[in-house]
Amino acid sequence: MTDNSENKNTVRAVDRALDILLCFTDAKELTLTAISQKVGLNKSTVYRLLASLEGRGFLTRHPETEKYRLGFRVWELSANLxxxxxxxxxxxxxxxxxxxxxxxxxxxxxxxxxxxxxxxxxxxxxxxxxxxxxxxxxxxxxxxxxxxxxxxxxxxxxxxxxxxxxxxxxxxxxxxxxxxxxxxxxxxxxxxxxxxxxxxxxxxxxxxxxxxxxxxxxxxxxxxxxxxxxxxxxxxxxxxxxxxxxxxxx
Amino acid sequence: MTDNSENKNTVRAVDRALDILLCFTDAKELTLTAISQKVGLNKSTVYRLLASLEGRGFLTRHPETEKYRLGFRVWELSANLxxxxxxxxxxxxxxxxxxxxxxxxxxxxxxxxxxxxxxxxxxxxxxxxxxxxxxxxxxxxxxxxxxxxxxxxxxxxxxxxxxxxxxxxxxxxxxxxxxxxxxxxxxxxxxxxxxxxxxxxxxxxxxxxxxxxxxxxxxxxxxxxxxxxxxxxxxxxxxxxxxxxxxxxx
DNA sequence: AAACTGAGTTTCACTCAATGAAACAATAAC
DNA sequence: GTTATTGTTTCATTGAGTGAAACTCAGTTT
CATH class of the missing domain: 3.30.450.40 (GAF domain)
Structure with missing residues (x-):
């Protein structure tokens, strides 16, 4: 998660959002605070990044648990892949x-x-x-x-x-x-x-x-x-x- | 692509990056300029967003065609989904x-x-x-x-x-x-x-x-x-x- | 009932990160 | 040769993204 590699010319906010998405490779469900700890970012920052990810359907909140999960957009993309x-x-x-x-x-x-x-x-x-x-x-x-x-x-x-x-x-x-x-x-x-x-x-x-x-x-x-x-x-x-x-x- | 919906508190750069990803639901391969036209953004903006997406493995450039395609990260995520x-x-x-x-x-x-x-x-x-x-x-x-x-x-x-x-x-x-x-x-x-x-x-x-x-x-x-x-x-x-x-x- | 935790959400002032225009390079097309 | 058409880099401007802190709202503990 702390991998900046050598690539420059990259957009920080996007990098962070993608890091958040990648949290879901080894966890099925995560809470906002869990994510913010995992990626080492302020809660409010994560909050807004999550809002974007959720808004575009890459994440959804499970109605019962209220936790974040991968959304249908991931599936939609992968289906074409x-x-x-x-x-x-x-x-x-x-x-x-x-x-x-x-x-x-x-x-x-x-x-x-x-x-x-x-x-x-x-x-x-x-x-x-x-x-x-x-x-x-x-x-x-x-x-x-x-x-x-x-x-x-x-x-x-x-x-x-x-x-x-x-x-x-x-x-x-x-x-x-x-x-x-x-x-x-x-x-x-x-x-x-x-x-x-x-x-x-x-x-x-x-x-x-x-x-x-x-x-x-x-x-x-x-x-x-x-x-x-x-x-x-x-x-x-x-x-x-x-x-x-x-x-x-x- | 021009869907802001009603959600506020969202990060513009991330929204744009995700829109770029979504271009690949109906196209397998895209060039930078094609993408920039599709999402209506300046080339250099798209360039940097793409750099982030590529850097995290969500997109790759096909070695021959040089065009952008969905990367292994999408597959990796979807496999868990x-x-x-x-x-x-x-x-x-x-x-x-x-x-x-x-x-x-x-x-x-x-x-x-x-x-x-x-x-x-x-x-x-x-x-x-x-x-x-x-x-x-x-x-x-x-x-x-x-x-x-x-x-x-x-x-x-x-x-x-x-x-x-x-x-x-x-x-x-x-x-x-x-x-x-x-x-x-x-x-x-x-x-x-x-x-x-x-x-x-x-x-x-x-x-x-x-x-x-x-x-x-x-x-x-x-x-x-x-x-x-x-x-x-x-x-x-x-x-x-x-x-x-x-x-x-x- | 009050105090306390630990979730998510909102506010706000600061400033640096993201941006678009334009210049540039590198090929391909004519 | 010129002319398009890629992708890439530079640079000044500014407003978008940021973190700290305040706030809300449930659920627990005292």
Whole structure:
């Protein structure tokens, strides 16, 4: 939020208003004061910025809670943005089916540089806290989905990832590389408590019709529900779903 | 674009920036000067507003065309906005299937007050001009989808629509009411050149699991391809699709 | 009932940030 | 070559945007 970057020639009031909008990437509902704290601006300033955002329909106030939420204008814009060949849109119904079958959170990750991005999700109804908001960027060296994305990437990409100067010293490269090999032979990856304490995940690769890797599809939940055995048990199911989903993508 | 409404206490620069964003509801790509004409502002003003919008990722410049487009931030926001029980998202894959089967543009309309809103679409690849952008609001007195939405609405709603003081005098109410009756007995509506010259459409109701009307699903195209006979022929197909889609919605 | 919190809203004086005109650069069109 | 037509920068002017503080209105606490 405190990112001025190097761009000059920018309009301060607009920057601030957009920062306010961006607050809603990890919060669904916010009060005026919460926002003013988050962006570090005076209440009255935020008040007027919110008035503009609300006036144009980018935010609305929920009638009951009185809190601010994203408005229909965001949806209207995104609808025109969304390509119908956008995986995130096409695959959601199938992901929901899988979620309802397994009862755990289903996520879809793509690789972007040396990170992975969560582009779609069907949250478990039991989950209290979300794994990560959609659009969240995570490092590629921990988590089942990370390894899937690296394991099935082309050799050049894999090398580039492993050569990342920011690779953390506490993760042994050779162990990691060995894991990739294992994942390729199994067809899926699992992780327990790697990225977050108490959380486990199974992840499988998602290939498009041409057989290219496009994403990693993961099932994640608390490790007391998602034990190693349980994950092994559901893996074929998940791989099957990924296969079906892959057929939908060019 | 020239809508100040009654809201005071609003920040001018922000209002203007948001107006610029809204230009992209009916245009995919715009140049700076095009925008400045559209919103009626000085080029340099627009230049700086664009710098802010671009800096925060709400707009990007297409590397080739150099023109402005909606940026990833819009998608990121909308991803968090989109409920997974949002019909527009859930139904798209099925709509695409139907589009690929019939080769014509598939649209989904919901009623909102005395208008209908196009909430989702799978455009025919042959179509040059779009029927309407997503989010577009159209009157309820012309077009196949309008009549479907009215025909299957509850009596109170139907009455409210027919009592609209702005009902155009050149459309006879009794004829319209008779058509509704016919639509209910057929299970679908057709229209030729009603809303737009040379365009035809078949539309069917979409009911949720509880049997409530939620939307109208339409197939539209040029009337030389979509003749009355052709429409009669494909109607069962469309109704079947609507039935399947309805099962996905609470 | 009074005092107190913690929401949102309004007022107001100050001043700096946003503005438009015009000049400028960089291509594309003729 | 000239002529349009992009996008970009400069600069003086001023009024739009700002923060502090006052205020309202519910809901809690004392």
């Amino acid at each position: 969304t390509q119908e060949d956008d995986p995130a849109t096409l695959l959601l119904p199938e992901m929901i089916r899988l979620r309802d079958l397994l009862g755990e959170t289903i996520s879809l990750y793509i690789r972007n540089g040396n990170e992975r991005v969560r582009i779609q999700a069907a949250e478990s109804t039991q989950t209290i806290r979300r794994v990560a908001p959609i659009g969240a960027r995570l490092p590629l060296y921990v988590g089942a989905s990370s390894k899937v994305l690296v394991a099935y990437a082309d050799a050049q990409v894999r090398e580039k990832v492993l050569d990342d100067p920011e690779w953390p010293p506490y993760i042994d490269r050779q162990t990691y590389i060995d894991q990739l090999e294992e994942i390729r032979s199994n067809g899926y990856a699992t992780s327990i408590g790697e990225r977050e304490e108490g959380a486990a995940a199974v992840s499988v690769p998602l290939f498009n019709r041409r057989g290219e890797l496009v994403a990693a599809l993961s099932v994640s939940g608390p490790y007391n529900r998602l034990t190693q055995d349980k994950m092994k048990e559901i893996a074929p199911e998940v791989m099957e779903a990924a296969k079906r989903m892959g057929k939908m993508i060019k | 989109t409920q997974e029980d949002d019909p527009a998202t859930l139904l798209l894959p099925e709509m695409i299937r139907l589009r690929d089967l019939l080769g014509e543009t598939i649209s989904l309309y919901i009623r909102n007050g005395n208008e209908r809103v196009r909430i989702q679409a799978a455009e025919s690849t042959q179509t040059i001009r779009r029927v309407a952008p997503i989010g577009a609001r159209l009157p309820l007195y012309v077009g196949a989808s309008s009549k479907v939405l009215v025909a299957y609405a509850d009596a109170q709603v139907r009455e409210k629509v027919l009592d609209d003081p702005e009902w155009p005098p050149y459309i006879d109410r009794q004829t319209y009411i008779d058509q509704l009756e016919e639509i209910r007995s057929n299970g679908y509506a057709t229209s030729i050149g009603e809303r737009e010259e040379g365009a035809a459409a078949v539309s069917v109701p979409l009911f949720n699991r509880r049997g409530e009307l939620v939307a109208a699903l339409s197939v539209s195209g040029p009337y030389n391809r979509l003749t009355q006979d052709k429409m009669k022929e494909i109607a069962p197909e469309v109704m079947e699709a609507a039935k399947r889609m309805g099962k996905m919605i609470k």
